[in-house]
Amino acid sequence: MPRRTATMLASTLIFIALLCAGVLIPVPYSEMSPGPTVNTLGNAGGEPVLRISGRKTYPTTGHLNMTTVRVTGADYRLNLVETIYGWLAHDNVVVPHETLYPDGKTEEQSTQENAEEFTQSQESAKVAALKQLKIPVRTQTVVSTVVKDTPAEDRLHAGDVILAVDGERVKAPADVAKLVTRHKPGQDVVFTIVPAKEAAAAEKAGKEPDTTEKVTITTAKSESGDRAIVGIQAGTDHAFPFTIDINLADVGGPSAGLMFALGLVDKLTPGDLTGGEFVAGTGTIDDAGEVGPIGGIQMKLVGAREAGAKYFLTPSDNCATAVSDVPDGLTLVKVENIADATESLKKIKSGDTAKLPSCSAR
Structure with a gap:
């Protein structure tokens, strides 16, 4: 075989081997890409994203779109070819796998965590809006939550409203532990509660619950043995004066x-906030209406x-990253809380956009 032909054949075989290796060998990276956006004023899956009953609502126009990011799954590993393509693609971002899934988090764990954060974000959104x-x-x-194999199991249930402990009014979740630990292990503690079913029925009807129960529980020793416990985790819930349902499937995390x-x-x-304009945005929100940063801002833009x-309504803490690569035709609007976001929407509606708070690199 002529030397030139042999060299070409060897080069071809090496290229094929490298290509196969690039396709077959996984690398420790994951990919982020732009996900779908959904108008919170519109429908998703044939149902209104926001459904309000028991309170007068008003017609709206335009868009207030929440934005999402697609990520490769926790159990999926990019190969070398996909990684290089992701690095070169303008609209995708390749990041170390542990950035998205720290501590070896599984797909199931990540999905569950995202679902919990999404549920909490909906609750905080309702509180902040009202x-x-x-x-x-x-x-x-x-x-x-009620811990399995503890005194509270089958005595208290998730969703029970805690009004008092030993007759002393409970004002915050921290009060529960404080009042329980006044006892010694083995002593009884009395909870005054509204059972979860009655509390949910009263909220749905827009009324104050009128059913209370007293539940006596004998405390046990903590794992360290130095304090009394009953085996519950207390938290905060909100009762709204009318029904608000947020219907959106296959979305997770707190950023909407x-x-x-x-x-x-x-x-x-009355009226509408956008004046018919197409506004999108992102940001976590707490009960006080403060807006927090999110991940994947460039993909969302x-x-x-x-x-x-x-x-695009942009959390102030994401501004520095966002301004580094803004798509043509998109104006970034810096927001810190729901109040200034609402004011910015009024400016957009009136056409007074020169006074919009803008993002800047810092």
């Missing part, structure tokens, strides 16, 4: 909180612009 509109929201202490809250404000007030957004 507080912005000066609509009273009743905050109450509830049983969040701001846009849910703004959608609720829009539906509960791309997804928003591709969907048609002209303005």
